[in-house]
Amino acid sequence: MIQDKIKTRKTLTALCGSLRARKKVIGFTSGAFDLMHAGHADYLEQAKALCDILIVGVNTDASVQKYKGANRPVVPLKQRMILVAALESVDYVFSFKERRNEKNIEVLKPNYYIKAGDYSENQLTSREIVEKYGGEVRLIPLRQSVSTSALIDKIQSMTGLPEERIVAFEDTVHIRRRPAKPGPAVFLDRDGTINEEVLYLHEPEQFKMLPNVARGIKQFQDMGYRIIVITNQPGIGIGYYTVHDFFAVNRTMLRHLSKAGILVDKIYFCPHAKSEQCECRKPAQALISRAKEDLNLDMANSIIIGDRTGDMEAGKRAGMTTILVKTGFKGADGEFPGKPDYYAKDLLDAAQWVLKRERRS
Ligand SMILES: [Zn+2]
Structure with a gap:
């Protein structure tokens, strides 16, 4: 019985x-x-x-x-x-x-x-x-390549309202809509964190994913984090490339990530030059505040991951956990003082640290 x-x-x-x-x-x-x-x-x-x-x-x-x-x-x-x-x-x-x-x-x-x-x-x-x-x-060893998260995604894709599934590549990407309950997100810097740092990257052919990125982001997604990309693009502000060049690079990134089963909820970017002293360039908070509103985020349980001290400073101001990856600038830009909560080898290492920490709490 x-x-x-x-x-x-x-x-x-x-x-x-x-x-x-x-x-x-x-x-x-x-x-x-x-x-x-x-x-x-x-x-x-x-x-x-x-x-x-x-x-x-x-x-x-x-x-x-x-x-x-x-x-x-x-x-x-x-x-x-x-x-x-x-x-x-x-x-x-x-x-x-x-x-x-x-x-x-x-x-x-x-x-x-x-x-x-x-x-x-x-x-x-x-x-x-x-x-x-x-x-x-x-x-x-797990022999069945089936997971509860994958089942839920499948059910959602069958029953979700059509507008929830729209992938808008232009402007910002928005795949899933605002949930009723607040939840955590992982804010990922783009250049130097997801892809190899290239000065003023604006050609899709130059976009190269860093090792372990897709696996790491997938782990965050499986843990229940919304996936947000947040990036400063001063090259647009100084006229080095256009916003359309930026979108083209994003499309390449999203193709790579969606192949790995990752849905990016939204990409937020600052198109201003540093000299414009805008409200949105990290570590300023405008983009983060907008993400919080758009996606009903629980900031205390959210995480920011980047390769620059400005990313860490932005996360700290927003009350998030901060993780510096040892890729891209490796935090050596020296713009802001203070230490991150964790130094990660790459995004997979970051995800595993978070997973371990969650198991402990
Ligand atoms: Zn800005």
């Missing part, structure tokens, strides 16, 4: 004691299991193959929301637990509110702590706790 498999962590702690006494091999894994799909079923089947008894922890709604964004989970906890419990591979299910598994591992002491194999092993901070009592961490 499905209901018989759903327990509290306290009950399971006691049960694990008697299972251990009977020399049963206990496996433990966890997840959100929002919109259950074939990837979940396959993963849990492989997990079960490692042990006699498979116990699955399911994240509470509040913890999923914190990690995946305001619109998640789609399916509430009780229903998610029922679906996980319905699988033949699963013996017991419980819910937990922490973002990480330390507490679960400490009390259940499973023989195997099982994780999906898409994290590198040294990112597993729980390893030490598992090994302390003689348990092992096991990683299972």
